[in-house]
Amino acid sequence: MPVTKILVIDDESSILETLRMFFEEKGMTVFTADTGTKGISLFEKERPRVVILDIRLPDTNGLDILKSMVQQDMPAKIIMITAFQDMETTIVAMKTGAFDYIHKPLDIDQVEQAVDRAARIIEIDEKTPSLQTFTDAANPLAIIGRSEKMRHVFKMMGLVCTRQVNVLLQGDTGTGKELTARAIHMNCAGKEEPFIVFDCSAVVDTIIESELFGHEKGSFTGADHTTKGKIELAGNGILFLDEISQLPLKIQGKLLGFLQRKEYTRVGGTHLLKSNCRIVAACNQDLSKLVDKGLFKQDLYYRLKVFTIFLPSLEERLSDMPFLVEHFLNKINRELGTTVIKIQDGVMERLRRHRWKGNVRELENTIVQALVGCRGNVLLKDDIDRILNQHRSEPVAGLESFSLAHVEKKHIARTLSQLDWNKSRAARLLQITLPTLRSKIKKYNLHPN
Ligand SMILES: Nc1ncnc2c1ncn2[C@@H]1O[C@H](COP(=O)(O)OP(=O)(O)OP(=O)(O)O)[C@@H](O)[C@H]1O
Numbered sequence: 001m002p003v004t005k006i007l008v009i010d011d012e013s014s015i016l017e018t019l020r021m022f023f024e025e026k027g028m029t030v031f032t033a034d035t036g037t038k039g040i041s042l043f044e045k046e047r048p049r050v051v052i053l054d055i056r057l058p059d060t061n062g063l064d065i066l067k068s069m070v071q072q073d074m075p076a077k078i079i080m081i082t083a084f085q086d087m088e089t090t091i092v093a094m095k096t097g098a099f100d101y102i103h104k105p106l107d108i109d110q111v112e113q114a115v116d117r118a119a120r121i122i123e124i125d126e127k128t129p130s131l132q133t134f135t136d137a138a139n140p141l142a143i144i145g146r147s148e149k150m151r152h153v154f155k156m157m158g159l160v161c162t163r164q165v166n167v168l169l170q171g172d173t174g175t176g177k178e179l180t181a182r183a184i185h186m187n188c189a190g191k192e193e194p195f196i197v198f199d200c201s202a203v204v205d206t207i208i209e210s211e212l213f214g215h216e217k218g219s220f221t222g223a224d225h226t227t228k229g230k231i232e233l234a235g236n237g238i239l240f241l242d243e244i245s246q247l248p249l250k251i252q253g254k255l256l257g258f259l260q261r262k263e264y265t266r267v268g269g270t271h272l273l274k275s276n277c278r279i280v281a282a283c284n285q286d287l288s289k290l291v292d293k294g295l296f297k298q299d300l301y302y303r304l305k306v307f308t309i310f311l312p313s314l315e316e317r318l319s320d321m322p323f324l325v326e327h328f329l330n331k332i333n334r335e336l337g338t339t340v341i342k343i344q345d346g347v348m349e350r351l352r353r354h355r356w357k358g359n360v361r362e363l364e365n366t367i368v369q370a371l372v373g374c375r376g377n378v379l380l381k382d383d384i385d386r387i388l389n390q391h392r393s394e395p396v397a398g399l400e401s402f403s404l405a406h407v408e409k410k411h412i413a414r415t416l417s418q419l420d421w422n423k424s425r426a427a428r429l430l431q432i433t434l435p436t437l438r439s440k441i442k443k444y445n446l447h448p449n
């Protein structure tokens, strides 16, 4: 049913008349009220789907009316109009659930656009069925996927849970390696044992060894007391070595020794320590290629790859897209307090078409972005389009943007922001060295926003 009824509540008769004439001409039925009380009774009687509501009314405050209207069973889209220019009222209105907020003097085009948009969203909402709620939304560790490739991943995870083996997780950025490592931990007998994360790309080379293996008091300047390393902290649990390819060769050797003998020494120590922790290593590059280039120790690679799980890229499992989208809607609704339970026709096709370089992480971020700006129950194709096109078309907006440096700057900035400013990962994705990336960040004066 298209939107035909509209209610205008304002104490200025000129505004009531202007809007009445304008929207009647467009074929709508317009109700007008010059006080809050009259407005509410018309609202209850006529049930308009769109309301234009002034904030300062002779008898009531428009914000109170807004509050009671959004709590109705069949809520209307309410467009606030006001002469107030202050930030607070706008924020309160939007927080309370206003659809839009327009300042006086009224620009009729702006009002028309807001009403059209509200009407369109109402129509899409009416013809889009609600999703079923998923039970796994409560579990942040749920790994979503029903494709052949993901079913294979689940099978492998099941196997490692029953065998005390080290595991290598291979997959592009954002494919769920850390999530998988945590899920392995939760499904193993030792789930009460620790799960320790060590990001090999985040620690400077000089202290990696002591971080990992611990150090004895006095072993180097500043080593005031004996400190446990991550291996010790992991106890009988799991040590998750993220970005294992970034481990310096020397430390790779020491790690190999530990994997072979289950024994190691702290930095500056001679005493042999034992540990039963299990290593789950993650890598978003092909480790075998790094071995060929001499950047990764072959013996360590052979040790680790015994049990490898390959996480497929999102593009290799597009059939999982609907399940992932529903999962993220549930999860993000919960986090943001939004109520998006419908997906407009066409959204899924648009998502399938995108080149997901950041895989599931990029998909999740896209949905967060769409929900932050959403004022209804439907995930809209326009919103998704806007977000995905923005990613793609940024480098060529305007003439100056055709310069190579500009394109490079934009590309680096986008890559960094998609990876939460993880520079080592960005450098790898961009296929430049970390020092080169650092100098470009400086040159282009880039900052995390
Ligand atoms: N199959 C999945 N189901 C649900 N959420 C997923 C799935 N895969 C990834 N995610 C989500 O995507 C985000 C990125 O996942 P994760 O951090 O595990 O990626 P990663 O492979 O470790 O990436 P990187 O190499 O960049 O570190 C997380 O928020 C994670 O919860």
Ligand SMILES: [Mg+2]
Pocket (backbone or CB within 6 Å): 177, 178, 242, 282
């Ligand atoms: Mg990771």
